[in-house]
Amino acid sequence: MPGYFKKNKVYLIEFYFRNCWPCVIKEDALEKLREEIPDSSFQIIYIQNGKIDDFESYLETCREKKNSAIRYYDNNGILSSNLKLKGYPFGMVIDKAGKIRQTENGFGPEVADLFFDKEIPLIKALLNEN
Numbered sequence: 001m002p003g004y005f006k007k008n009k010v011y012l013i014e015f016y017f018r019n020c021w022p023c024v025i026k027e028d029a030l031e032k033l034r035e036e037i038p039d040s041s042f043q044i045i046y047i048q049n050g051k052i053d054d055f056e057s058y059l060e061t062c063r064e065k066k067n068s069a070i071r072y073y074d075n076n077g078i079l080s081s082n083l084k085l086k087g088y089p090f091g092m093v094i095d096k097a098g099k100i101r102q103t104e105n106g107f108g109p110e111v112a113d114l115f116f117d118k119e120i121p122l123i124k125a126l127l128n129e130n
Contacts, residue, residue, distance in 0.1 A: 010126045011094040012044045012119075015080055017052040018061055023089040026107035027065075029115060034069075036120055039127055041096075044069040049088070051077025093119070095126045 005011055014030065016023035030044055048058045050073050058073040065071070074080055083090075091104040102122060107115065 005094055005098050008041060008096050010042050010096060010123055013047060013092045013094060015047050015049065015085055015090040016088055017049045018057050020088045022107045025109060026089045029112055033119060037123055041127055042123060046071045047074050047079065049077045049080050050075040093122060096129060101126060
């Protein structure tokens with residue numbers, strides 16, 4: 001995925017749809033993750049599936065969520081289809097070189113601690129890489 005992202009930034013890309021309960025739970029967890037890693041070289045990007053949600057639903061989500069995350073609308077779910085996503089939420093961590101370093105499929109309260117135990121050290125390590 002090189003070329004799509006600014007160099008020297010670490011990204012967490014999160015694919016979701018509005019009425020996905022695990023997606024809602026994970027977004028709360030991602031806000032806590034953002035608080036744990038306030039580094040400006042770390043960015044969370046949400047991509048809402050347009051095959052499942054209409055554009056008005058996307059706009060409503062943008063109005064409701066007032067956080068530092070960037071949000072995009074995947075019109076007709078084209079990007080999600082090209083990536084062959086099988087479930088939601090689906091997250092990927094992109095390193096400073098634009099390489100996918102980790103993917104996560106699904107989420108629930110029972111795995112929240114495990115998620116933090118894996119994600120925080122990984123993202124901090126990637127931020128410290130040259």
